[in-house]
Amino acid sequence: MKGAPRARAIAEAVAGGEDPGRYARAALRAAQADTLNCFLHLDPDAVEAQIAGINPQAPLAGVPVALKDNLMDAGQPCGCASRILEGYRASYDATVVARLRDAGAVILGRTNMDEFAMGSSTENSAYGPTRNPHDPTRTPGGSSGGSGAAVAAGICPVALGSETGGSVRQPASLCGVVGLKPTYGRVSRRGLVAFASSLDVVSPFGVDVRDTARIMSVIAGFDPGDPTSLDAPVGNLEAACDRGVAGLKIGIIQECTGEGIEPGVSAALADAARALTDAGASLATVSLPSSPFALAAYCVLAPAEASSNLARFDGIRYGRRAEAESLADLYVRTRSEGFGPEVQRRILLGTFALSAGYADRYYATAQGMAARITREMTAALGEFDLLFCPTSPTVAFPLGARAADPLAMYLADIFTVPASLAGLPAISVPCGRALGLPVGAQLTGPKLGEATLLAAAAVIEAALG
Numbered sequence: 193m194k195g196a197p198r199a200r201a202i203a204e205a206v207a208g209g210e211d212p213g214r215y216a217r218a219a220l221r222a223a224q225a226d227t228l229n230c231f232l233h234l235d236p237d238a239v240e241a242q243i244a245g246i247n248p249q250a251p252l253a254g255v256p257v258a259l260k261d262n263l264m265d266a267g268q269p270c271g272c273a274s275r276i277l278e279g280y281r282a283s284y285d286a287t288v289v290a291r292l293r294d295a296g297a298v299i300l301g302r303t304n305m306d307e308f309a310m311g312s313s314t315e316n317s318a319y320g321p322t323r324n325p326h327d328p329t330r331t332p333g334g335s336s337g338g339s340g341a342a343v344a345a346g347i348c349p350v351a352l353g354s355e356t357g358g359s360v361r362q363p364a365s366l367c368g369v370v371g372l373k374p375t376y377g378r379v380s381r382r383g384l385v386a387f388a389s390s391l392d393v394v395s396p397f398g399v400d401v402r403d404t405a406r407i408m409s410v411i412a413g414f415d416p417g418d419p420t421s422l423d424a425p426v427g428n429l430e431a432a433c434d435r436g437v438a439g440l441k442i443g444i445i446q447e448c449t450g451e452g453i454e455p456g457v458s459a460a461l462a463d464a465a466r467a468l469t470d471a472g473a474s475l476a477t478v479s480l481p482s483s484p485f486a487l488a489a490y491c492v493l494a495p496a497e498a499s500s501n502l503a504r505f506d507g508i509r510y511g512r513r514a515e516a517e518s519l520a521d522l523y524v525r526t527r528s529e530g531f532g533p534e535v536q537r538r539i540l541l542g543t544f545a546l547s548a549g550y551a552d553r554y555y556a557t558a559q560g561m562a563a564r565i566t567r568e569m570t571a572a573l574g575e576f577d578l579l580f581c582p583t584s585p586t587v588a589f590p591l592g593a594r595a596a597d598p599l600a601m602y603l604a605d606i607f608t609v610p611a612s613l614a615g616l617p618a619i620s621v622p623c624g625r626a627l628g629l630p631v632g633a634q635l636t637g638p639k640l641g642e643a644t645l646l647a648a649a650a651v652i653e654a655a656l657g
């Protein structure tokens with residue numbers, strides 16, 4: 193595992209005259225031989241076509257990158273691991289895909305995910321779950337589990353996923369790789385299939401912190417094609433990885449300690465805290481009293497937005513169309529056959545939460561709670577440079593263990609959802625093992641604070657990675 197060369201080493205080799213197709217072809221062979229179900233689609237001709245156009249001096253020259261199946265790559269399938277999008281092909285490149293290609297990267301293929309990014313294990317994929325490379329009987333996490341597992345399995349050094357409530361940080365933690373959720377708006381959403389638009393962020397995985405910084409530098413930055421895109425300079429994120437944490441104040445989130453966390457996870461987090469202290473940071477406990485309600489708020493807000501966003505999959509405009517007698521019948525049949533149970537559950541919940549008479553009770557209350565959590569986190573980040581907690585309360589759980597219990601599945605996101613609701617950047621970095629499986633430490637920063645996150649993650653990585 194982690195056997196593939198780093199993205200930095202590949203780009204350097206290609207700049208130095210190495211065959212620009214060497215690493216992408218090797219990655220393609222590894223992806224074709226993959227037994228973990230990381231990939232839903234591979235296109236060797238498309239890989240060759242991209243190799244032909246590589247600028248050897250570009251920052252990701254010759255670097256293979258896996259793409260979650262909800263990011264558009266013109267001409268390729270984009271199915272969100274859903275039957276309803278069977279046969280659909282993307283009509284344009286997502287901004288992040290165009291930026292990756294301009295940077296010399298080779299899009300390797302499309303990775304498995306929970307259907308429409310709803311889930312924490314990839315078991316909601318219409319095409320079967322992905323398996324964790326550290327133990328194939330266990331989940332890689334989700335929803336971006338295919339991308340996380342592809343990096344952990346050494347198929348490619350970097351990959352893209354998407355985050356709405358933890359879908360890159362949680363699989364990064366369970367797979368033992370780095371996952372960065374950028375500030376909301378930091379990376380363009382143009383060409384990302386929408387789940388909950390006010391929360392969605394395209395987010396990178398990396399085999400280490402510096403590779404994560406390299407791909408983040410390429411995809412981040414203003415895009416006039418996304419109305420929520422932030423117009424702010426990205427800076428040199430790779431140089432930030434060498435800054436260290438001397439003098440930084442880091443707040444340990446009190447509500448994310450103790451009960452409900454596996455003892456091995458707590459022990460690994462204690463090691464990560466020690467690594468930060470040893471490197472010159474000062475750590476103290478901070479309370480976010482409303483954070484225990486974040487998950488409940490998320491479970492109203494995300495389905496509410498999803499119920500509206502997914503209305504476009506009606507059997508007329510995209511992908512699959514059911515046989516039917518009337519238009520209404522066509523909608524009902526297409527959506528009943530095309531969407532899996534979790535997606536149907538969320539559309540129903542979201543529609544209910546927005547319906548007249550209930551919108552104030554549920555949707556407005558959840559919005560109020562999200563605002564409160566944002567205020568508490570912003571205040572804590574006035575006092576501290578970063579906040580610290582586990583990414584996931586558990587290590588990778590066995591496939592099947594939570595598949596029939598949506599509430600148990602939602603609990604996987606308990607520590608990742610607060611930063612999502614607040615639109616703040618957060619990173620998961622490996623900090624050791626428990627029960628022989630990877631554990632991730634999570635750091636959350638202020639708006640546009642990605643550089644500080646990477647600096648602190650690099651300190652943890654150096655001590656425990």
Ligand code: GLN
Binds near residue numbers: 309
């Ligand atoms: N696991 C969470 C959910 O099921 C988060 C998903 C995500 O971030 N896309 O909604």
